[in-house]
Amino acid sequence: MICPPSVPTCRRPGPNPASVHRDQFDFRCLERRLYRARFMEGQPQGPPNSAAMENGTEPDGEERPPGFQETTITEGAARIVFPNANEVFYNPVQEFNRDLTCAVITEFARIQLAAKGIQIKVPGEKDVQKVVVDLSEPKEDKAELKEGANLALEDQPRTAAVGEICEEGLRVLEGLAASGLRSIRFAREVPGLRSVVANDASARAVDLMRRNVQLNEVAHLVQPSQADARMLMYQHQKASERFDVIDLDPYGSPASFLDAAVQAVSEGGLLCVTCTDMAVLAGNSGETCYSKYGAMALKSRACHEMALRTVLHSLDLRANCYQRFVVPLLSISADFYVRVFVRVFTGQAKVKASASKQALVFQCVGCGAFHLQRLGKASAASGGRLKFSAACGPPVAPECEHCGQRHQLGGPMWAEPLHDLEFVGRVLEAVSANPGRFHTAERIRGVLSVITEELPDVPLYYTLDQLSSTIHCNTPSLLQLRSALLHAGFRVSLSHACKNAVKTDAPSSTLWDIMRCWEKECPVKRERLSESSPAFRILSVEPRLQANFTIRDDANPSSRQRGLKRFQANPEANWGPRPRARPGGKAAGETVEERRRLLQNKRKEPVEDPAERAAWLKTFPCKRFKEGTCQQGHQCCYSHSPPSPKATAEATPTDCPEAPSQNPAEPGAATGPGTE
Ligand SMILES: [Zn+2]
Ligand SMILES: [Zn+2]
Known part of the structure; x- marks a missing residue:
């Protein structure tokens, strides 16, 4: 874990030791540490030896990193300082992902807090108070008048604004926070939050995060944390300590974090997962996909949707181990990644339905025709209950009925709807009515509009x-x-x-x-x-x-x-x-x-x-x-x-x-x- 001082690119004697600032540490050492700490998955991580880290990387007053510069970027309502030389900290193409996530968590907060009688105040939206006043105006019909009168009699409705701690609000965890950009954006842009834990395994990333949290004046909401994200989530398995929202945005595959994540999210809580290992998910090596997600990927024209369904299958299966199951809210394939937003619920009876929600895919190598084979059968029984039995198959003959070629087998994948269209409609409506809120609002509107037109009950294409x-x-x-x-x-x-x-x-x-x-x-x-x-x-x-x-x-x-x-x-x-x-x-x-x-x-x-x-x-x-x-x-x-x-x-x-x-x-x- 120690960056050897003899590596020439790591440290170099500087000409003016007096001007060296504590913050000007060498970020290439950080890169190396990030690489080791976060990406050598499956290796046991010992307790961080922070003393060694300090000694290994901090300029000691005699040395200065070569050509070191910092850059400040502004995205949404956040300003982030990050090291120039280190591109891993900021990818502008992911702004869409972060905007969309803010939009989704906002709607999730709106629903969750409305149930507790709290209205959220979203920047750019019509003032909540004004809506109440409107209701009591004489032009409204009687029912609404009554409602308005009732509201007027009560205390002012409780509201939650951005940047404020909402005691009954959402507890958010960003497991792999790097610079803290996402967490800071949540704190400054999403109302109705109780706390945001911004976690990273790297001490250097957490240092950077602390600076950014100070810079953005969100220290009351955002708590930087240095831990292996898995260990942190396993420590929050108890129902009272779970997070209402967990966001995982790793480099590459999130697979090794999913077991911990499905246990650490609260009942009905929101799990947001990004996968950038698209080569694996899109069928370049089905066997690697199996080892990570428990499903064979296929090279298919529909590989992007199949990637989403593979990730959902994996999430549901891992949740099933703990009598839990997932309900997708929104599943997006964009640019070079897929992103799923699912709610996680508990229920021994409902978990039984999970097998019938997954399907194998038979795809003809000649003409590409595909057929789905569910893993289980759920049929209606008396009293509105479900009866579970084995599925019958296969759905295809050994040779394709159209072209006579053989079939490849993919999956199992999630064969149920990818989105909750009512929820997507809410996000779409909110973003369309408030286009100034996000830089990528136009694209969010376009993508969500296509999603609302997708046939929800027809997998693949x-x-x-x-x-x-x-x-x-x-x-x-x-x-x-x-x-x-x-x-x-x-x-x-x-x-x-x-x-x-x-x-x-x-x-x-x-x-x-x-x-x-x-x-x-x-x-x-x-x-x-x-x-x-x-x-x-x-x-x-x-x-x-x-x-x-x-x-x-x-x-x-x-x-x-x-x-x-x-x-x-x-x-x-x-x-x-x-x-x-x-x-x-x-x-x-x-x-x-x-x-x-x-x-x-x-x-x-x-x-x-x-x-x-x-x-x-x-x-x-x-x-x-x-x-x-x-x-x-x-x-x-x-x-x-x-x-x-x-x-x-x-x-x-x-x-x-x-x-x-x-x-x-x-x-x-x-x-x-x-x-x-
Ligand atoms: Zn021609
Ligand atoms: Zn065929």
């Missing part, structure tokens, strides 16, 4: 380009495909987790029938297809329905019509998760840049899977088509789409060769490096 590239045909516009599904009597929605998602309750057989009809409008040359290919097998069957691609008004989702900011463009060059602090000789910034460039380039390489590769090629405009010399027609592997995205709405299948395909942006435009 297909993508537009996946369907067309599998049979090597032209891509219908999103509106055409959605219209065809609606005409056929099914429901369809987008997903916030994927730009061109087709989430539908139509069975895969109907989807392929619709695509067969689409292909008839602009036929694929059969001689170009191998007889064993999924495309050949699918297209050799006659469709059992007549698809109607005429655009319907209700095919265009409201969030799309209103032009809400639903999917984030890359916010900055070479963006993504900040790498873990790491030991080593190179300057941190340089290494970070190199690594990101590497990742960025890696992403742009064509994928191995032929269908994915075809879809990838289709995203590039055909140069010959532009010059009018392309002889390939719709067989061309490049896109012949005109650049205007507006044209997609008017397109009909009859003008097929020129039919503009929905032009998905460059693969991964909505995601970060290493997410797929």
Whole structure:
């Protein structure tokens, strides 16, 4: 744990020892310590030897770190000092995550405190007192008049404002607080809090936190704590000592903290968990995903939603060990991470239902068709009770009914709704009515709007380009495909987790029938297809329905019509998760840049899977088509789409060769490096 004084990048004699300030310690030593303390998971951590730390890192008056500078950033209502050289302390891309978390905890506090007769005062919202006055005005109807009169008779309604201690308010724990930014924002922006414990395993991080707490004048609310987050949470298992809100925002996987977290959150309390290990969750190594989350991840077009469901499965399973279970409030896939907000409840009887809430996924390797297999069966019995039994399966034959290929097995994953739509509606309403409260309010509004449109009872989705590239045909516009599904009597929605998602309750057989009809409008040359290919097998069957691609008004989702900011463009060059602090000789910034460039380039390489590769090629405009010399027609592997995205709405299948395909942006435009 001691930073060896002989390491040249660690300390260097400074020219002017008199000017060295106590705060100017070397942050690269801190990086190393953070790395060891927080990220060497699974290793027992001895008691922190703070004396050794002090001796090892603090400038002793003779030495000064090279080129050391501090930076102050402002985010929300917080001002944070952090060391320049150490990027792990601040990732501006995560501002959306922090804004959203403040918005979610605010609504959670509003609900929890309303039950205790306390109204919260949210900055920017209409004054609570004024609402009461309005109620007693003569223009209101009798019932409200009465209510107003009653309120007037009582003492002034109790309120809770930001920055104040609310004795009956929420006890919050931020387990991995680093600079303390999140905790300080809670204290300054979320009303109705009793206390915020900002914990980190690193003594240096806690020092930094103390300074930031002072700087923001929230010492009465925010208590810095230095402990292993797990030990701290295990010490708060007793019902009277639990936290009402636990926020875990680790670098990488939170898996090793979840067992402690599900026990330390109060009854009905809120657990907020970020996972940035998207490569693992999105199926790059299913076996690693299993070891962390108890579920096999699949490489799938729906991998971002599957990541959310994998994390929810893991949380519920761990809660089940202690007769508890989770109820998701909001599950978000954004940028390079997933974030879930769940409430945790206790109930031996209700825990029995958990098996039937999880499902295995059978996904065809040829055409991507997927089928869910619940792990258990819960059926209604007399007296409104549930009867539990074994599930029957499998839902698929050994070979795919559409293309004859085999299936891969993923999961188990959470197969119940990802969100509590009533709660999401509250957050959406509050943020929309008070857009000045958060810097990223516009994006929160866009993402939550799409979420309210998602089919809540239909797990996973297909993508537009996946369907067309599998049979090597032209891509219908999103509106055409959605219209065809609606005409056929099914429901369809987008997903916030994927730009061109087709989430539908139509069975895969109907989807392929619709695509067969689409292909008839602009036929694929059969001689170009191998007889064993999924495309050949699918297209050799006659469709059992007549698809109607005429655009319907209700095919265009409201969030799309209103032009809400639903999917984030890359916010900055070479963006993504900040790498873990790491030991080593190179300057941190340089290494970070190199690594990101590497990742960025890696992403742009064509994928191995032929269908994915075809879809990838289709995203590039055909140069010959532009010059009018392309002889390939719709067989061309490049896109012949005109650049205007507006044209997609008017397109009909009859003008097929020129039919503009929905032009998905460059693969991964909505995601970060290493997410797929
Ligand atoms: Zn198949
Ligand atoms: Zn072409």
